[in-house]
Amino acid sequence: xxxxxxxxxxxxxxxxxxxxxxxxxxxxxxxxxxxxxxxxxxxxxxxxxxxxxxxxxxxxxxxxxxxxxxxxxxxxxxxxxxxxxxxxxxxxxxxxxxxxxxxxxxxxxxxxxxxxxxxxxxxxxxxxxxxxxxxxxxxxxxxxxxxxxxxxxxxxxxxxxxxxxxxxxxxxxxxxxxxxxxxxxxxxxxxxxxxxxxxxxxxxxxxxxxxxxxxxxxxxxxxxxxxxxxxxxxxxxxxxxxxxxxxxxxxxxxxxxxxxxxxxxxxxxxxxxxxxxxxxxxxxxxxx
Numbered sequence: 001x002x003x004x005x006x007x008x009x010x011x012x013x014x015x016x017x018x019x020x021x022x023x024x025x026x027x028x029x030x031x032x033x034x035x036x037x038x039x040x041x042x043x044x045x046x047x048x049x050x051x052x053x054x055x056x057x058x059x060x061x062x063x064x065x066x067x068x069x070x071x072x073x074x075x076x077x078x079x080x081x082x083x084x085x086x087x088x089x090x091x092x093x094x095x096x097x098x099x100x101x102x103x104x105x106x107x108x109x110x111x112x113x114x115x116x117x118x119x120x121x122x123x124x125x126x127x128x129x130x131x132x133x134x135x136x137x138x139x140x141x142x143x144x145x146x147x148x149x150x151x152x153x154x155x156x157x158x159x160x161x162x163x164x165x166x167x168x169x170x171x172x173x174x175x176x177x178x179x180x181x182x183x184x185x186x187x188x189x190x191x192x193x194x195x196x197x198x199x200x201x202x203x204x205x206x207x208x209x210x211x212x213x214x215x216x217x218x219x220x221x222x223x224x225x226x227x228x229x230x231x232x233x234x235x236x237x238x239x240x241x242x243x244x245x246x247x248x249x250x251x252x253x254x255x256x257x258x259x260x261x262x263x264x265x266x267x268x269x270x271x272x273x274x275x276x277x278x279x280x281x282x283x284x285x286x287x288x
Contacts, residue, residue: 027261028271029055031134032104035117038138039229040205041145041152043248043256047138048113050257055270057111065114068096090215098124104131115212119220119228122241134269136260137231137242140249150201157196164188243267 036044045064052062072092100112101124112121118135125131140148168184217223222241226233233241244263248256264270 023274026273026275027055028273029057029109029269030106030271031109031264031269032106032132033101033110033112033121034134034136035101035121036111036113036136036138037115037118037228037242038140039115039145039209041148042138042140043148043253044113044138046253047248047256047260048111050253051260052111054257054261055109055111058108061108061110063097063100063110063112063114065093065097065112065117068114069093072096087215087218090219094120094219101131101133102128104133106132116216116220116228118242119216119223122235122239123220123222126235126237134244134264135242136244136246137229138246138248138256139229139231140247144249146198146202146205149205150196150198153196153201157191157194161188161191164191 036048038044045066048062048064051057052059072089094116097112097114097117097120100110101117101121104110118137121131121133121135125133164184164187168181168188171181171184213223213227216228220228222233222235231240231242231245235241244260244267246256246259246263251259261270265272
């Protein structure tokens, strides 16, 4: 087989080298770190996840106290209410958060979500005011918080039951140790039989809040006699613990994100920038 090869023709590509420039607005943090605190059910986690992406916070600089607790205590996601634990566990949880706070960096900011995160940040700022940390407090009426917690608990419960059912079936198929099968059977029965209602959630959360507060006051002097979620709280120098307070009760997650973003821009802690990207107007198509 032979091919007739024609001489290459000179083609004018000047018109194809043109580029189009598209502009997009980005948000650049001017803070070293941000904490989101508040009682359960105020939307801390949902907002944290959205603004982490919106502000281009590096994935390895995003922290949730809930995950820190689970990593330390080796517990799952389904714990509701107060968790019995040694006081040394609380100290370890606090120290992990303090380490994150001490490593605040305006070039690589962190975001930390946790009920006591703002209190811990304020304590660290007392000795190192250059850390430049935003301390946000989310609040919401108790009734709204309890309904949110119930909704989340029911979702988690359904996922847990499904996971346990699959694990149980797999154990039977693989003829697992009878002790393991017995354990899975009990877990599955417990999960299925537990009835979650608004009243049970209220009871568990009330117990949790009372016991947690009692523990916190042992190690945090500025919490003795006050609630960590009181917007009027001040540190030992007379400054407010929180510099951004958001009432999330009747707001959607998107509305909370917009409010936080607008306020941070107003305080000079977040900067809007226009970034330009170049794209070729057209592509070269090779045709036989």
